[in-house]
Amino acid sequence: MSAEELTITEKTDNNISAESDTETDTDNSASEISCDTDEYSVVYERPHTLLDVNMHYCPGCAHSLVHKLIMEAVEELGIQEDTIGVAPVGCAVFAYDYMNVDMQEAAHGRATAVATGIKRLMPDKYVFTYQGDGDLAAIGIAETIHTINRGENIMIVFINNAVYGMTSGQMAPTTLVGMKTTTSPFGRDTSVYGFPIKVSELISQLPGSFYVTRQSVNKNTAVRKTKKAILNALNYQKLNKGTCFIEIIGNCPSNWKMTPVESNNFIDEQMVKTFPLGDVKLPSAEDLKQLNQIGDKQPC
Amino acid sequence: METKLMKGNEALAEAAIQAGCDAYFGYPITPQSEVLEYLAREIPKYNTKEHIRVVLQAESEIASINMVYGAAGAGFRAMTSSSSPGISLMQEGISYIAGAELPCLIVNVNRAGPGLGTIQPGQGDYFQATKGGGHGDYKLIVLAPSSVQEMADFVFLGFDLADKYRNPVMILSDGAIGQMMEKVTFGNYTVHKTEKPWATTGKPESRGRNYITSLHIQPEKLEEHNLKLIEKYREIERNEIRFEEIMTEDAEYIFVAYGLSARICHKAAIMAREKGIKAGMFRPITLFPYPSKRLNELAHKAKLFLTVELNSGQMVEDVRLAVNGKINVEFYGRLGGMVPNPEEIVNKLENLISKENVS
Missing domain, CATH: 3.40.50.970 (Thiamin diphosphate (ThDP)-binding fold, Pyr/PP domains)
Incomplete structure (x- = not known):
C-alpha cells in the first residue's frame, strides 16, 4: 500500500487499498511531489529498511503490505542492525530482495529450525520467520510445534491465505471446507482431506507460546492492528518468555480467482468464520510491567 | 598433550x-x-x-x-x-x-x-x-x-x-x-x-x-x-587429496579400502606378506576428493587391486575409474553388518592369484 492510499483511506475510512495496489510506483510519485513543493509535507515514506525495488507479488496481494509493516516496525524500533529474518520456500522466498536486513532463505517448512540455529547462538538479536500456510502448517508443522514448545524467543509471522500461492493455488492445510482449489476442484471435502488447521488456537496450548494473535490486512483498521501486533511481538523478545506468533489472514486474488477487492471482502465474509480475528494469548499484566522496566534493552 | x-x-x-x-x-x-x-x-x-x-x-x-x-x-x-x-x-x-x-x-x-x-x-x-x-x-x-x-x-x-x-x-x-x-x-x-x-x-x-x-x-x-x-x-x-599407503613400494597385490575395512586389510596385507605374497594396502582418507591419480600410478606397478568394502561394491567403481582398465580390479564385500576377518580376505586374494596364474 502506498502513501496516497494510506492518507486517503485514513481520511475517508473507505477501503480502496486493493484497487490502488494495481498501480505501481505510487511511492515514488508521492515522495517527489512532497519534496518538490512547499505546499505538501511528507506524511509517509517508504521505511529505509525496505529496499526501493519492485516486488514480484501479484497486484492486491497481502504479502507486500505485511513486508512493509514488519520493516516499518524494525525501523521504528531502531533494530535494523540487530534483526535477522528467515523466509522459507513459498511466495515470500524472495523476501530478502525487499527487506533491508540480514536474512536467510530456508528449505520448505524449516524456517523455525533455521531461526532456532540463529537465535540460540545470538540471543541478543531480534529473529523472525515469515512463513506461509503450506510451509508452516503442513510440511513444517513438526518444526513449528517443537520450536514453539521450546519457547524459542523469536517472532513467527504466519501468512494464512488458505492456498499454496507460489505453486499456483493448490489446497493448503488451512483451505476452508468446501473451498475450491486446483487440487480440490470440487471443494475441500472433509471426508477426504479433513478440516482446516487452526494453528493459532493449536499452538496457544503450548506453554512455550507467549503471545498469539490472529490479524488481517484487508482494511485500514486491520492494517493498524497488525502493525501494532508486530511491534509488540518484536518488543516482547526483550522479555525472553517464549515464542510470539502472529497469524495474518492474507488474501490471494490470483489463486482465489477474484479481484483484489473481492478477495478482501472474502476475508470478512468467509475466512473469519473459520479463523476468527483477535488475540488468542496475551502476556500477563506482570509481563508487561516487566517490559516497561526493561526499556530499550536488547533481547536476552 | x-x-x-x-x-x-x-x-x-x-x-x-x-x-x-x-x-x-x-x-x-x-x-x-x-x-x-x-x-x-x-x-x-x-x-x-x-x-x-x-x-x-x-x-x-x-x-x-x-x-x-x-x-x-x-x-x-x-x-x-x-x-x-x-x-x-x-x-x-x-x-x-x-x-x-x-x-x-x-x-x-x-x-x-x-x-x-x-x-x-x-x-x-x-x-x-x-x-x-x-x-x-x-x-x-x-x-x-x-x-x-x-x-x-x-x-x-x-x-x-x-x-x-x-x-x-x-x-x-x-x-x-x-x-x-x-x-x-x-x-x-x-x-x-x-x-x-x-x-x-x-x-x-x-x-x-x-x-x-x-x-x-x-x-x-x-x-x-x-x-x-x-x-x-x-x-x-x-x-586436499589425502591417502595412506602401507607396503606399496614393491607390492604386486594392493588392497584398496577405507575406514574399518582398511584396518582389516592392513592386517591382511601383513598376513599375506608372511605367506610370501607381495601385498600392500592403499587407504583413501579423502573419499572426495578421491586419490585417483595416485591409484593410477600404482596400477603401473601392481598386478591386481582388491577393493574391500562393507557393502556390495561402491568405492570399487571409483577404483576402476582411476585405474582405467590398466589392471584387474577385484572386489570383496561383506554385508548386513557382517565384518570380514583378515584370513578370509587373504583367502580371497590367494584364490584370485591362483586363478590369475592358471589363465
Whole structure:
C-alpha cells in the first residue's frame, strides 16, 4: 500500500487499498511531489529498511503490505542492525530482495529450525520467520510445534491465505471446507482431506507460546492492528518468555480467482468464520510491567 | 598433550569442543548417540557469556540439519552427527547447505542398510556421501577415519576445510570406529578462526545486507553459480587429496579400502606378506576428493587391486575409474553388518592369484 492510499483511506475510512495496489510506483510519485513543493509535507515514506525495488507479488496481494509493516516496525524500533529474518520456500522466498536486513532463505517448512540455529547462538538479536500456510502448517508443522514448545524467543509471522500461492493455488492445510482449489476442484471435502488447521488456537496450548494473535490486512483498521501486533511481538523478545506468533489472514486474488477487492471482502465474509480475528494469548499484566522496566534493552 | 582411552564417538565429541565448535544439533540414533550425550554433558561447562556454545537435541534429523544451516549461516562453527537413516533424512538440508556454501561438519557413523537395516557397521553410504546424496549438483568434502585418533583429528581438519572452502564437510565413519575404544591424543592441533564477512550477524550501517540462499531463479545466474561451485570442487581436488599407503613400494597385490575395512586389510596385507605374497594396502582418507591419480600410478606397478568394502561394491567403481582398465580390479564385500576377518580376505586374494596364474 502506498502513501496516497494510506492518507486517503485514513481520511475517508473507505477501503480502496486493493484497487490502488494495481498501480505501481505510487511511492515514488508521492515522495517527489512532497519534496518538490512547499505546499505538501511528507506524511509517509517508504521505511529505509525496505529496499526501493519492485516486488514480484501479484497486484492486491497481502504479502507486500505485511513486508512493509514488519520493516516499518524494525525501523521504528531502531533494530535494523540487530534483526535477522528467515523466509522459507513459498511466495515470500524472495523476501530478502525487499527487506533491508540480514536474512536467510530456508528449505520448505524449516524456517523455525533455521531461526532456532540463529537465535540460540545470538540471543541478543531480534529473529523472525515469515512463513506461509503450506510451509508452516503442513510440511513444517513438526518444526513449528517443537520450536514453539521450546519457547524459542523469536517472532513467527504466519501468512494464512488458505492456498499454496507460489505453486499456483493448490489446497493448503488451512483451505476452508468446501473451498475450491486446483487440487480440490470440487471443494475441500472433509471426508477426504479433513478440516482446516487452526494453528493459532493449536499452538496457544503450548506453554512455550507467549503471545498469539490472529490479524488481517484487508482494511485500514486491520492494517493498524497488525502493525501494532508486530511491534509488540518484536518488543516482547526483550522479555525472553517464549515464542510470539502472529497469524495474518492474507488474501490471494490470483489463486482465489477474484479481484483484489473481492478477495478482501472474502476475508470478512468467509475466512473469519473459520479463523476468527483477535488475540488468542496475551502476556500477563506482570509481563508487561516487566517490559516497561526493561526499556530499550536488547533481547536476552 | 593428553592421551586418553576413549570411544570413537566420544573422541569425536571431545574434539568438537576443542576445535571450537559453537553449536551442535542432533537427534538420537544408534550407533552414534554418544556424540549427543557427551556434548549434552560437556558443552555447558564451556558456555560463557562471551562465548555462547549450544548443544540442542532437535525434534528430528531434519530439524538438526536446518538448525546447523541457521547457525552456520550466522557465522558459527556448527555440526551435527547421525547414522545412516538419519543422514538420509538430512539430505535435503545438506543440499541447501552446499548450495548456500555454508561451512559445517556432518558426521555419519555408517550402519548397514537399506531401510532400517541394522545397527552394526556398514559402508553402504559411500555413494550417498561422495556422489551428492541430496538433489542437485554438489560435493561434500568427505573424510574417512579408520581409528579413534582420526575420529578426533578429522574434526579439527573438517572444520578448517569447511571454513576454508565454505563447503560442508562429512566425516564418514562407521559403527565399529564409532563404538571401539582406543587411545587418543589431543593437543596436536591449533584452532583456526576464519573471518566470515558474509554471515548474517545483523546489518550495520557500514555494509549492505547479508543473505544466505541457495535460490537462483534465473537459469543464467544458477549456471553461473553451478560453475563457481565446480571450480571450487576442482580446487579442492588440487589441494586436499589425502591417502595412506602401507607396503606399496614393491607390492604386486594392493588392497584398496577405507575406514574399518582398511584396518582389516592392513592386517591382511601383513598376513599375506608372511605367506610370501607381495601385498600392500592403499587407504583413501579423502573419499572426495578421491586419490585417483595416485591409484593410477600404482596400477603401473601392481598386478591386481582388491577393493574391500562393507557393502556390495561402491568405492570399487571409483577404483576402476582411476585405474582405467590398466589392471584387474577385484572386489570383496561383506554385508548386513557382517565384518570380514583378515584370513578370509587373504583367502580371497590367494584364490584370485591362483586363478590369475592358471589363465
